[in-house]
Amino acid sequence: MLEIQNLRKVYGPLTAVNGLSLSLKPGDVFGFIGSNGAGKTTTIRMLATLLEPTSGTATLNGVDIQKDPMEIRRMIGYMPDFFGLYDDVKVWEYLDFFATIYSVPKAHRSEIIDNVLEMTDLTIKRDAMVQSLSRGMQQRLCLARCLVHDPALLLLDEPASGLDPRARAELKELILELGRMGKIVIVSSHILPELAGFCNTVGIIERGTLLAFGPVDQVIQGLHSARSIRIHVLTDVEEAAALVRAREGVLLVETAKDGEVHVEFNGDLEGQAALLEHLISSGHRVAGFYEEQADLEDVFLKLTTGAVQ
Amino acid sequence: MATLNSGKAAFLWRQLVSENPMSVEVGRFRRRFLEGTRSRNLNTTILVLALVAYASLMVVLSNMSGELSPNSLIFVQTGVFVLLAPTFMYSAIAGEREKRTWDLLLAAPVTHAQIAVGKFLAGLAGLGATLVLFILPTLFTSFTFDNERNYMVPDSGVPLAHGVSGTAAFANEEFISITFGIMLLAATLLFSARCRRSLMSLSVMLISLFAGLLAFPALITSFAYADAGNAFMDVASFFHPFLAIEKIEELHRASVPQGMAFGLIQPWGFGVLQGILYLALTAVFLVWACKTVNFADGEKKFMPGKRNA
Ligand SMILES: Nc1ncnc2c1ncn2[C@@H]1O[C@H](COP(=O)(O)OP(=O)(O)OP(=O)(O)O)[C@@H](O)[C@H]1O
Numbered sequence: 001m002l003e004i005q006n007l008r009k010v011y012g013p014l015t016a017v018n019g020l021s022l023s024l025k026p027g028d029v030f031g032f033i034g035s036n037g038a039g040k041t042t043t044i045r046m047l048a049t050l051l052e053p054t055s056g057t058a059t060l061n062g063v064d065i066q067k068d069p070m071e072i073r074r075m076i077g078y079m080p081d082f083f084g085l086y087d088d089v090k091v092w093e094y095l096d097f098f099a100t101i102y103s104v105p106k107a108h109r110s111e112i113i114d115n116v117l118e119m120t121d122l123t124i125k126r127d128a129m130v131q132s133l134s135r136g137m138q139q140r141l142c143l144a145r146c147l148v149h150d151p152a153l154l155l156l157d158e159p160a161s162g163l164d165p166r167a168r169a170e171l172k173e174l175i176l177e178l179g180r181m182g183k184i185v186i187v188s189s190h191i192l193p194e195l196a197g198f199c200n201t202v203g204i205i206e207r208g209t210l211l212a213f214g215p216v217d218q219v220i221q222g223l224h225s226a227r228s229i230r231i232h233v234l235t236d237v238e239e240a241a242a243l244v245r246a247r248e249g250v251l252l253v254e255t256a257k258d259g260e261v262h263v264e265f266n267g268d269l270e271g272q273a274a275l276l277e278h279l280i281s282s283g284h285r286v287a288g289f290y291e292e293q294a295d296l297e298d299v300f301l302k303l304t305t306g307a308v309q
Numbered sequence: 310m311a312t313l314n315s316g317k318a319a320f321l322w323r324q325l326v327s328e329n330p331m332s333v334e335v336g337r338f339r340r341r342f343l344e345g346t347r348s349r350n351l352n353t354t355i356l357v358l359a360l361v362a363y364a365s366l367m368v369v370l371s372n373m374s375g376e377l378s379p380n381s382l383i384f385v386q387t388g389v390f391v392l393l394a395p396t397f398m399y400s401a402i403a404g405e406r407e408k409r410t411w412d413l414l415l416a417a418p419v420t421h422a423q424i425a426v427g428k429f430l431a432g433l434a435g436l437g438a439t440l441v442l443f444i445l446p447t448l449f450t451s452f453t454f455d456n457e458r459n460y461m462v463p464d465s466g467v468p469l470a471h472g473v474s475g476t477a478a479f480a481n482e483e484f485i486s487i488t489f490g491i492m493l494l495a496a497t498l499l500f501s502a503r504c505r506r507s508l509m510s511l512s513v514m515l516i517s518l519f520a521g522l523l524a525f526p527a528l529i530t531s532f533a534y535a536d537a538g539n540a541f542m543d544v545a546s547f548f549h550p551f552l553a554i555e556k557i558e559e560l561h562r563a564s565v566p567q568g569m570a571f572g573l574i575q576p577w578g579f580g581v582l583q584g585i586l587y588l589a590l591t592a593v594f595l596v597w598a599c600k601t602v603n604f605a606d607g608e609k610k611f612m613p614g615k616r617n618a
C-alpha cells in the first residue's frame with residue numbers, strides 16, 4: 001500500500017508539488033500524467049527519498065518515507081529520467097554492483113541477475129560493456145537495475161522516452177507483468193497514448209496539483225459525463241438538427257456541411273437509442289450514428305490549460 | 310564506559326568496514342585499474358609509469374647494493390603516493406555526479422558514511438598494493454645498505470655512531486610515508502565530495518600539494534638562515550613529510566654535535582607524532598566528506614557556506 005498525504009514541495013517562490021494525495025494498492029500500475037514542469041519528477045524524487053518534502057507524508061506498507069528512509073529505499077526501485085550508468089563496466093558487473101549495494105545475498109545474486117536480464121531481454125548482452133549498448137538497451141538495463149532487489153514499489157520516470165515502438169511494446173508488457181506480480185508501479189509520462197494502454201490508474205497533475213485521480217475509465221467518465229454523438233443524415237441536416245435540439249438532455253448541437261450533426265448528449269444509453277428512433281420515425285434517413293469514444297488525451301486537454309510555471 | 314565505547318567502535322567497524330555493502334567498491338576499483346579499460350587512459354598511463362619505475366628500481370638495486378639506502382626508497386615511495394593518491398580518488402564522488410549515478414547511490418539503502426568509507430577503502434587498497442611493490446626493495450636495501458662505508462666522519466675514515474637506531478629510523482620513515490599517503494586519499498576524497506567536476510577536484514588537490522610541498526617549504530627556507538632559522542626549519546620539517554623523513558635520516562646518521570642544532574622540536578618528535586597528525590587529519594577529512602555527501606538536489610558550494618536551494 002502506498003499512501004501519499006498532502007505532499008508538498010516548495011522551491012523558493014515556486015510550489016512544485018502542491019498538496020498531492022493519493023493511495024495505490026499492490027498491483028496498481030499508475031500513470032502519472034503531466035506536461036513539462038508539472039511536478040512529476042519532483043513527486044517521484046520525494047518518494048525515492050532524494051528530496052525532502054516541504055510538508056506532507058507518504059507511507060509505503062506502513063513505513064514513513066521521512067522517518068525511515070533506509071527501509072523505504074530497500075522497498076523501492078527508482079529509475080530516474082536520465083540513465084545513470086557506469087560506462088566502464090560490463091552489464092552483469094553493473095547489476096552485480098547494485099545487487100551488492102542492496103544487500104542481495106551472494107548466493108542468489110547471479111541467479112537474480114540472469115532473471116532480470118531475461119525479463120528485460122538483455123541476456124545476450126550479459127558480458128557486453130555498458131557503453132557499447134544502444135540507447136534503448138541502456139534504458140532497459142536501468143530498468144533491470146531497479147529490479148535486482150525485488151522492490152515493492154517501482155518509480156519509473158519517463159521510462160519509455162527514446163525507445164523504438166517495439167521496445168515500447170515490450171516495456172508495456174514488462175510493466176504489466178510487474179503489476180501482475182503484485183508490485184505498485186508508478187510510471188510518469190507526458191506521452192498519453194503510451195500510458196493509456198497499460199495503466200489501470202491514472203493521475204493528471206498540472207502545476208503541482210493533482211487534477212484527477214482514479215481508475216482510467218472512471219477518470220474519463222468523470223470528466224466526460226456528456227456523450228459526444230455524431231449523426232450522419234442523408235436528408236436535410238438543419239431539419240434533423242432542429243429535431244435533435246428539441247429533445248431532452250441535449251446540450252449542444254452543431255451541424256457540418258457534409259451532412260453530419262454533432263450532438264453533446266447528457267442522457268443514458270436508453271435516451272441515445274430513443275434519439276435515433278425519433279430521427280428515423282420522423283422520416284430522416286440515418287446513414288451513421290455513433291458515439292465518439294473519449295480518451296485520456298481529451299481528458300488531459302480538457303483538464304489542463306497548458307500553463308507552465 | 311569503556312565497554313560502551315568498544316561496543317560502539319565495533320558497531321561502526323561492522324557498519325562501515327566489515328559489513329559495508331559499499332566495500333564492493335574495492336573490487337570495482339581493482340578491475341578499473343588492473344584490468345584497464347580504454348577509457349581510463351590517464352590512470353593506465355600512471356600505472357604503467359609506476360611499473361616501469363618499479364622495474365628500473367629493481368635493476369638499480371641489484372647494481373648498487375650497499376650504496377642505496379632504504380631512506381631514498383621511502384622517499385621515492387612517498388613521491389609515488391603523492392602522485393597516485395589523487396589519481397585514485399579525484400573522481401570517486403565528483404565522477405559519480407558526472408555520470409549521474411550519484412542519485413542511484415543516494416537512493417540505495419546505504420548511508421552517506423558507508424558510501425564515503427567504501428570509496429576510501431578502495432583507495433586504501435590501491436595504496437596498499439603500491440606499498441607492497443615498494444616494501445620488498447626497501448627491506449632489501451635496509452639489509453644491504455652499508456652503514457660503515459657510507460656514513461663516516463668527513464675525511465677521517467671513522468664510521469659515525471648512530472643517534473637513532475637504524476630500525477627505529479626505518480620504521481618511523483615508513484610510518485610517515487604511509488600515513489601521509491592515507492591522508493592524501495582522504496583529502497582528495499573530500500575535494501571530490503565538494504567539487505561538482507572531477508577535474509576540478511583533481512586540480513584543487515594538485516594545487517594544494519604544490520602549495521604544501523613546494524611553495525610553503527620554499528617560503529620557510531628563505532627565513533631559515535636568519536636568526537630563528539632552525540626553529541623555522543624544525544616547524545617546516547614537522548609538517549612536511551619529505552623534510553621529516555630527511556630529518557629522521559639525519560638524526561639517524563649523526564650523533565655528533567656538529568650534525569644538528571635543535572630548534573623547537575626535539576628529535577623524538579619526528580616520526581610517530583607526524584604519523585598521528587596525518588591520521589587525525591585523515592579522520593577529519595573523512596568525517597567532513599561524509600557530511601558533504603548529503604545532497605542530491607542543488608550542489609553544495611566548494612567551501613562551506615550557504616547551501617543553494
Ligand atoms: N532544484 C530545483 N530548484 C528549483 N526549482 C525546481 C527544482 N527542481 C524542479 N524545479 C521546478 O519544479 C517544477 C516541477 O519540476 P519537475 O521536474 O517535477 O517537472 P516534471 O513534471 O518532471 O516535468 P518534465 O515532464 O519536464 O520532466 C518545475 O517548474 C521546475 O522548474
Ligand SMILES: [Mg+2]
Nearest residue numbers: 040041081157
Ligand atoms: Mg520530469
